[in-house]
Amino acid sequence: EDKVVQSPLSLVVHEGDTVTLNCSYEVTNFRSLLWYKQEKKAPTFLFMLTSSGIEKKSGRLSSILDKKELFSILNITATQTGDSAIYLCAGLYFGGSQGNLIFGKGTKLSVKP
Amino acid sequence: EAGVAQSPRYKIIEKRQSVAFWCNPISGHATLYWYQQILGQGPKLLIQFQNNGVVDDSQLPKDRFSAERLKGVDSTLKIQPAKLEDSAVYLCASSLGQTGSPLHFGNGTRLTVT
Numbered sequence: 699e700d701k702v703v704q705s706p707l708s709l710v711v712h713e714g715d716t717v718t719l720n721c722s723y724e725v726t727n728f729r730s731l732l733w734y735k736q737e738k739k740a741p742t743f744l745f746m747l748t749s750s751g752i753e754k755k756s757g758r759l760s761s762i763l764d765k766k767e768l769f770s771i772l773n774i775t776a777t778q779t780g781d782s783a784i785y786l787c788a789g790l791y792f793g794g795s796q797g798n799l800i801f802g803k804g805t806k807l808s809v810k811p
Numbered sequence: 812e813a814g815v816a817q818s819p820r821y822k823i824i825e826k827r828q829s830v831a832f833w834c835n836p837i838s839g840h841a842t843l844y845w846y847q848q849i850l851g852q853g854p855k856l857l858i859q860f861q862n863n864g865v866v867d868d869s870q871l872p873k874d875r876f877s878a879e880r881l882k883g884v885d886s887t888l889k890i891q892p893a894k895l896e897d898s899a900v901y902l903c904a905s906s907l908g909q910t911g912s913p914l915h916f917g918n919g920t921r922l923t924v925t
Contacts, residue, residue: 702853732913732914734916739918739919740814740815740902740916740917740918740919741854741902741916742916743913743914743915746913786853786854788853797842797906797908797912798844798856798859798867799854799856799914800856801853801854801855802853803851803852803853804852804853
């Protein structure tokens with residue numbers, strides 16, 4: 699059965715800390731790994747990783763995919779209280795010609811001032 | 812560009828009642844998804860449309876859930892009759908449908924069944 703497992707499920711840090719969120723996957727017809735940030739509203743898209751070993755960066759956030767070991771990490775440096783959210787990892791797979799996502803349960807990050 | 816629009820934002824109903832949610836995807840997005848997100852879990856796919864055709868509804872509880880996307884744009888998701896375990900956030904997402912295009916989510920409808 700396809701699955702995406704995230705760890706830790708929750709994390710509490712202080713402003714300025716660096717955090718690493720983990721995501722492992724077993725997804726048939728896997729194409730890409732996506733990261734989303736979910737605050738109280740819609741999940742907002744962060745990264746899509748398709749190639750192994752190529753880091754993607756956006757400000758203080760970065761992510762990388764290892765397709766051999768079937769995992770990805772999301773790094774956040776110099777955390778701020780605004781980074782508090784649930785971070786969702788999802789595997790994009792293709793059944794037929796259409797893509798679809800299977801999500802992990804998410805990591806709840808709380809950044810204390 | 813305008814995002815995915817959903818309504819209502821919140822809905823509280825009693826069990827055995829019916830409810831409907833509406834979604835307007837991003838303009839030009841051919842693929843539309845409905846996800847159910849139970850508290851503490853990641854979103855789970857209910858149904859996927861490509862234009863006005865169903866691509867995947869394998870996880871839709873068809874005895875009580877139905878969805879349609881007439882004209883290939885807006886979509887409605889209906890639950891009839893609702894059960895307590897249907898309490899969740901219902902997220903609509905859309906994508907261009909092309910290889911490698913990410914999904915963009917709406918703000919969701921939070922349903923509470925009492």
